[in-house]
Amino acid sequence: MRVCRRATFNAAHRLFRKDWSDEKNNAVFGKCNNPNFHGHNYVLEVWIEGAIDPATGYVIDLKIVKDLIKNEITDRFDHKNLNLDCKEFLNLNPTAENIAVVCWDLLRSKLDTKYELSIKLWETENNLVEYNG
Numbered sequence: 001m002r003v004c005r006r007a008t009f010n011a012a013h014r015l016f017r018k019d020w021s022d023e024k025n026n027a028v029f030g031k032c033n034n035p036n037f038h039g040h041n042y043v044l045e046v047w048i049e050g051a052i053d054p055a056t057g058y059v060i061d062l063k064i065v066k067d068l069i070k071n072e073i074t075d076r077f078d079h080k081n082l083n084l085d086c087k088e089f090l091n092l093n094p095t096a097e098n099i100a101v102v103c104w105d106l107l108r109s110k111l112d113t114k115y116e117l118s119i120k121l122w123e124t125e126n127n128l129v130e131y132n133g
Contacts, residue, residue, distance in 0.1 A: 002049045002118075003058075005065040009078035012039040013094040037081060042099070043122035044073060046107060050115045060115060072106040096123040100131040108133065 015032040016025040025033045032038065046069055050059045080086055082094040088102045100121040108117055118132040 001052050001059050002047055003060065003062060003065075004045050004047045005062050005069060007044045007046070007066075007069045007074055009042050009044065009074045010039060011042060011077050011080050011082050012037040013082040013089070014038070015093055015095060017093065037083070040123050042077075044069065044103060045120035045122075046103075047118040047120065048111070048115045049118070068107055068110055072110060073103050076106075096121055096127065096129045097131070100129045104131050104133060 014034060014037045015029040020028070046065055048060050048065060052059055076088075077086060077099075082089045082099070086094075089098070092098050092102070100119045103121065104117060104119045107119070111117055116132070118130065120128055120130045122128040
């Protein structure tokens, strides 16, 4: 059985590599390379797979998942500049792909190993990434 908890956070970022020229960064990242940053209203889906507990009827209490997301993701990234405010991205380009991996790592470290974990991160209504380790 798979269950999902959805959360949102707003964050700014700039996609660029310090070791590339401005011309190369512009060619690769386009408007996302804006030196003044830009932002997204991210939608995070946390999918957990496991057996249904016969005593509770739950795979996992989604309140536990809600609290994990708040403590590990939204408190850390919401209304932040990912490049400047978040140690996870000081040396990691904050692409949707990398943000999803970081979110997965943060949650995986706090979640019982009996559960499988998958992350879907919507950067825009048209762009999403999925990561399951």
